[in-house]
Structure formats: structure tokens, C-alpha cells
Amino acid sequence: MEDPQTPEILDYRNEKGQGWRFYKIDGVLRRIGKTPEGDMKLLKKVQTFQLRDDDVMVAAYPKCGSHWLWEIVTMLRAGNSEYNKKTKEVAMLGMPMFERADELPSPRVLNSHLHFRHLPEKMVEKRIKTILILRNPKDVSVSYYCMFNGMKESIGFDGTYSEFLDLFLEGKIPNGDYVDFVKDWLHVKQDNPxxxxxxxxxxxxKKDPVKEIKAVAEFLGVTVTDELCEQIAEACSFKKLKAADKEVKESFGDLPNPGRKVTLGCTEKVKLGTGRIG
Known part of the structure; x- marks a missing residue:
């Protein structure tokens, strides 16, 4: 990974001040938090993170279903449809406190929004089973905007969907360009057979959760019944996961659980902020 001492600062805020400042590392835009140097140290820690042979990785661009899939995989590996009290953030590589994942018992289900080149260096050597979930970029843009709209103070964006869409299409948003993310990940298997x-x-x-859950179980080498897959599909429905976030999940460090952290939603008439697609 590149390790520039003083990375160039890229200011991609529009004329209304909506947007963010970034630095670029390994061709990827990273939003500047406290300092670029601190973020680079965080990425380096992720790359040297110690994987276990039975770890599973869920990879996704934000708002593509990583929470949904993480809960499904966690239930499949546990062999039941009970909610894990931990949130996916405790096992999310790239979060400021991600090293808490070392405290989790095996088998772990890790997850991340990072590009493959920023994940642990031994992913291929240890043959870590990896599940990539993709989503229609139109829906991604709306869902991402709705999240930001509910977190204006912490995220620093108070613009309209139209203003956000311009930034999204140009890749000038946190986590960078969606198209680049997808292209990079689609080359991962080709480059790492x-x-x-x-x-x-x-x-x-969304269309056939039971069928897809069975496909995930087969990939993981987990024996399941039709009944269990149906139970997991029901438990991981949007409505029930939202309720579980509020009623079941523990806090993560100093962060409240996702269901209590913010109220998500759009002030504009932008649809799809409720798990719908289309």
C-alpha cells in the first residue's frame, strides 16, 4: 500500500459547500476524518489483521445489503435463526474499533466496505471464503442519500438528493466510486483463483430469499433444512431486523446499536429508503 507522508488533499465540495474533502491512496478516495495519516494507519492495521482459517468475509459497498447478509451468514453458521446480540460493526474491518473482532469466538463472520487490496494480506493464502453482494446503483444512491439525510450532523451533508446524485455519479463520496468498487471486486476472483x-x-x-440462503449455505458447506432457511429468511426480513437492532443488539464500544443511533429517512420524496427495490 502506498504510504505518502503528506497526501494531496482533494476538496470535492460543490459551490453550496455540500460534499467532502478526500485524500487518495492506492487509487481510492478516502474521506478525511481527523487526519489522513490516522486513516492510513487504520488501513495498515486492517491489512495486517490476523485472520483465522474458518473466518468468512462479507464484502459490499455501503447500502448493498452487508447488514442483511451478515445476519444471514451468522445464523447459518450458528445453525439457528436466533439473532446474535453483537452488531456487524464489531466485526467490520475498517471501523475505528475493528480490532475488537479478536474478542469474538470462532467461527467469525467478518464484513467490510473496503476494496480487496485494503483487506488483510492473507485473504488468499488462507482461502477465506468471501461473499460479495452487489446492488442496482440507482437503489444504492437513494439508500445512501437517505442514510446521510438522517445523519446530517455526523456525516456533514445537508444537500438535496439531486446534489448528492451528482457527487455519487462522479465517485466523490465516502467509500469512493461505486462502479470502480464493483469492477475491482469482479476482477478479484479472476486474479485470485x-x-x-x-x-x-x-x-x-429480495426476490427469493430462501433460494439465495440455500446457495449461501452450500457455498459455506453448511447442511440446512428447508425449514431453517425459511426461518432465517423470516428473521432477516427488513421489518424484523430493524426491530432486532432496537431490541436485541448490544452497543459497540462507545457507539449505540444501529437501531438507536440515528433515525434514517429522507426529507424529500425519494423512494426506496425502506429496503424496497426498483
Whole structure:
């Protein structure tokens, strides 16, 4: 990974001041938090993070279903449809406190919004089973905007959807360009044939969750019944996961659980902020 001492600061805020400042590392835009140097140290820690042989990785661009899929995989590996009291953030590589994942018992289900080149260096060597979930970029843009709209103070964006869409299409948003993210990940399997990898689509999981859950179980080598897959599909419905976030999930460090952290939603008439697709 590149390790510039003083990375160039890229200011991509528009004329209304909506947007963010970034630095670029390994061709990827990273939003500047406190300092670029601190973020680079964080990425380096992720790359040297110690993987376990039975770890599973869920990879996704934000708002593509990583929470949904993480809960599904966690239940499949546990062999039941009970909610894990931990939130996915405790096992999310790239979060400021991600090293708390070392405290989790095996088998762990890790997750991340990072590009493959910023994930642990031994992903291929250890043949970590990886599940990539993709989503229609139109829906991604709306869902991402709705999240920002509910977190104006912490995220620093108070613009309209139209203003956000311009930034989204140009890749000038946190986590960078969606198209670049997808292209990079689609080349991962081609470039790393020894890495066991399953690619899924949010839309297929929404259309036929039981079928997709069975496909995930087969990829993981987990024996399941039709009844269990149906129970997991029901438990991981949007409505029930939202309720579980509020009623079941523990806090993560100094962060409240996702269901209590913010009120998500759009002030504009922008649809799809409720798990719908289309």
C-alpha cells in the first residue's frame, strides 16, 4: 500500500459547500476524518489483521445489503435463526474499533466496505471464503442519500438528493466510486483463483430469499433444512431486523446499536429508503 507522508488533499465540495474533502491512496478516495495519516494507519492495521482459517468475509459497498447478509451468514453458521446480540460493526474491518473482532469466538463472520487490496494480506493464502453482494446503483444512491439525510450532523451533508446524485455519479463520496468498487471486486476472483468467492445480488435475495440462503449455505458447506432457511429468511426480513437492532443488539464500544443511533429517512420524496427495490 502506498504510504505518502503528506497526501494531496482533494476538496470535492460543490459551490453550496455540500460534499467532502478526500485524500487518495492506492487509487481510492478516502474521506478525511481527523487526519489522513490516522486513516492510513487504520488501513495498515486492517491489512495486517490476523485472520483465522474458518473466518468468512462479507464484502459490499455501503447500502448493498452487508447488514442483511451478515445476519444471514451468522445464523447459518450458528445453525439457528436466533439473532446474535453483537452488531456487524464489531466485526467490520475498517471501523475505528475493528480490532475488537479478536474478542469474538470462532467461527467469525467478518464484513467490510473496503476494496480487496485494503483487506488483510492473507485473504488468499488462507482461502477465506468471501461473499460479495452487489446492488442496482440507482437503489444504492437513494439508500445512501437517505442514510446521510438522517445523519446530517455526523456525516456533514445537508444537500438535496439531486446534489448528492451528482457527487455519487462522479465517485466523490465516502467509500469512493461505486462502479470502480464493483469492477475491482469482479476482477478479484479472476486474479485470485484460489480465493473461494460467491457473488450475490441484493435483488435476487429480495426476490427469493430462501433460494439465495440455500446457495449461501452450500457455498459455506453448511447442511440446512428447508425449514431453517425459511426461518432465517423470516428473521432477516427488513421489518424484523430493524426491530432486532432496537431490541436485541448490544452497543459497540462507545457507539449505540444501529437501531438507536440515528433515525434514517429522507426529507424529500425519494423512494426506496425502506429496503424496497426498483
Amino acid at each position: 484460489d480465493l473461494p468467492m460467491l457473488t450475490m445480488f441484493y435483488e435476487n435475495l
